[in-house]
Amino acid sequence: MPVETHKETLGFQAEVSQLLNLMIHSLYSNKEIFLRELISNASDAIDRLRFAMQSDESLHENAAELEIHVSFDQAARTITVSDNGIGMARDEVVQQIGTIAKSGTREFLHSLTGDQQRDANLIGQFGVGFYSAFVVAERVTLTTRKAGLATSEGARWESNGEGEYTLETVEKTTRGTEVTLHLREGEDELLNNYRLRSIIRKYSDHITVPIMMPVEKEHEEKEGEEQEQEPISADERVNQASALWVRPKNQIPHEEYIEFYKYLAYDNEEPLSYLHSRMEGTQEYILLLYIPATAPYDLWNRERRHGVKLYVRRVFIMDGAEELIPGYLRFLRGVIDSNDLPLNVSREILQQNRLIEAIRTNTVKKVLGQLSDLAKK
Numbered sequence: 001m002p003v004e005t006h007k008e009t010l011g012f013q014a015e016v017s018q019l020l021n022l023m024i025h026s027l028y029s030n031k032e033i034f035l036r037e038l039i040s041n042a043s044d045a046i047d048r049l050r051f052a053m054q055s056d057e058s059l060h061e062n063a064a065e066l067e068i069h070v071s072f073d074q075a076a077r078t079i080t081v082s083d084n085g086i087g088m089a090r091d092e093v094v095q096q097i098g099t100i101a102k103s104g105t106r107e108f109l110h111s112l113t114g115d116q117q118r119d120a121n122l123i124g125q126f127g128v129g130f131y132s133a134f135v136v137a138e139r140v141t142l143t144t145r146k147a148g149l150a151t152s153e154g155a156r157w158e159s160n161g162e163g164e165y166t167l168e169t170v171e172k173t174t175r176g177t178e179v180t181l182h183l184r185e186g187e188d189e190l191l192n193n194y195r196l197r198s199i200i201r202k203y204s205d206h207i208t209v210p211i212m213m214p215v216e217k218e219h220e221e222k223e224g225e226e227q228e229q230e231p232i233s234a235d236e237r238v239n240q241a242s243a244l245w246v247r248p249k250n251q252i253p254h255e256e257y258i259e260f261y262k263y264l265a266y267d268n269e270e271p272l273s274y275l276h277s278r279m280e281g282t283q284e285y286i287l288l289l290y291i292p293a294t295a296p297y298d299l300w301n302r303e304r305r306h307g308v309k310l311y312v313r314r315v316f317i318m319d320g321a322e323e324l325i326p327g328y329l330r331f332l333r334g335v336i337d338s339n340d341l342p343l344n345v346s347r348e349i350l351q352q353n354r355l356i357e358a359i360r361t362n363t364v365k366k367v368l369g370q371l372s373d374l375a376k377k
Contacts, residue, residue: 007168010094012159020131020161031136035070035196036203037129038081038179040315042068043209045085045177049147052086059086059147061175068211069235070200074191079137082178083209087146090155090169097130097142097157097165130179134161136190137181145172197238206243206314213238243314245288245335249276261290265307265333269293274334275370283358289334289367291374311337324360329367336363 012020046066053059064084072079088096133140138160145154154172159165189195193213200211212235244252244260261271271290278286289308308325310317314337324336336359 007166009164009166011164020134032199033203034132034136034181035079035081035199036315037132039068039070039200039204039207039211041130042081042083042085042177043204043207043315045083045087046209047085049084049086049175052147056148059175061147066209068207068209070196070211070213070238072191072193072196074188077183077188077191078180079183079190079196080178080180082176084174084176085147087149087175087177088144088155089146089149089153090167092146093142093144093155093157093167131161133179133181136183136187137161138184139182141180141182142177143170143172143180144177145175147175149175200238204315205239206241206311207239208241208243208314210237210241211239212236243311243337245276245286245337246314252276260288261333264309264335265290265292267292267333271333273370273374275366277366279362283355284339285359286337287334287363287366288337289332289363291367291370292331292333295331307331307333309335311335313337313339323356324363326360326364329364332367 046068049059049066066084069082070080140159140161142157143154144157145151151173152169152171154170156168156170157165183190197213200213204211215234215236244256257274257276258270261274262268265271270293272293274288274290276286276288307319307330309319310324325332338355338359340355
């Protein structure tokens with residue numbers, strides 16, 4: 001039987017229209033974060049599926065490995081990010097994309113109690129970062145199906161970001177979500193394998209879900225015969241899919257700590273020292289900080305960016321978290337990863353709150369203690 005499309009045009013909630021305007025006009029200087037946000041949402045959807053499958057194994061639907069796929073089409077001028085995570089039902093698309101107040105992840109968190117909430121390991125608020133897609137796209141198409149629903153119960157959402165969107169029921173054989181960005185004029189530099197891989201490695205290298213991209217190989221010419229070379233598409237993992245700092249210290253060899261420092265700091269020397277600390281309880285965050293063996297060449301430049309990267313649940317948020325590291329420790333290199341650090345709508349500016357102060361105070365105390373021990377030795 002053909003799928004009853006039930007196509008309708010709906011208006012965005014007023015706050016969504018305001019957010020879209022903010023995203024498009026204020027984030028353009030940092031437009032590449034659209035890919036970080038879409039990958040973060042995909043990772044979130046996979047985390048939610050993993051959690052749901054603990055009580056209902058049928059949701060797996062005998063599908064392949066849990067993965068995120070990123071691809072592009074130069075002729076169509078599109079970029080597509082897809083996942084095989086929990087997916088959304090039609091009404092959830094309206095709630096999570098058309099209405100900020102009813103964030104799917106927020107509702108999901110509120111439905112958990114006790115130890116289950118610790119185990120859920122969810123990321124962000126799905127539906128806010130999604131709108132950053134309109135910074136580079138003149139039109140966005142989202143096709144999704146919730147795990148457990150029939151293949152005829154997929155939903156397709158589409159909008160040009162100007163106040164309205166269309167929603168229809170479609171056939172979707174696989175669970176999960178696919179987001180296709182139809183790029184604006186002037187954004188063709190994003191239709192490049194190397195460019196997209198660079199953005200993924202910069203912002204999402206330590207997402208624990210494999211992020212796959214096509215790798216293009218060419219047919220070899222047959223001996224003595226000329227033939228046109230055609231690309232053969234295959235997928236390969238782009239990110240490391242393993243956050244070193246979340247592993248137990250006793251499972252990380254010294255050599256891996258050193259290699260990670262060299263990767264972070266672009267330094268061929270070994271660090272003078274490093275500390276790896278996990279804070280648990282009401283505040284959960286991880287510190288992995290390095291003290292370089294020699295002073296950075298620009299140490300005396302107070303305007304230089306700090307060398308500590310801020311992550312939220314292994315998703316890169318920003319370099320130079322000045323609110324977390326005082327200026328006199330700007331020589332530090334490393335990572336701070338928080339489970340519940342709040343961010344503003346662009347996720348670029350840290351909100352001032354007690355958690356930030358607690359992380360800063362604890363970080364300074366540990367680093368000064370480490371320096372004191374080094375001085376005594």
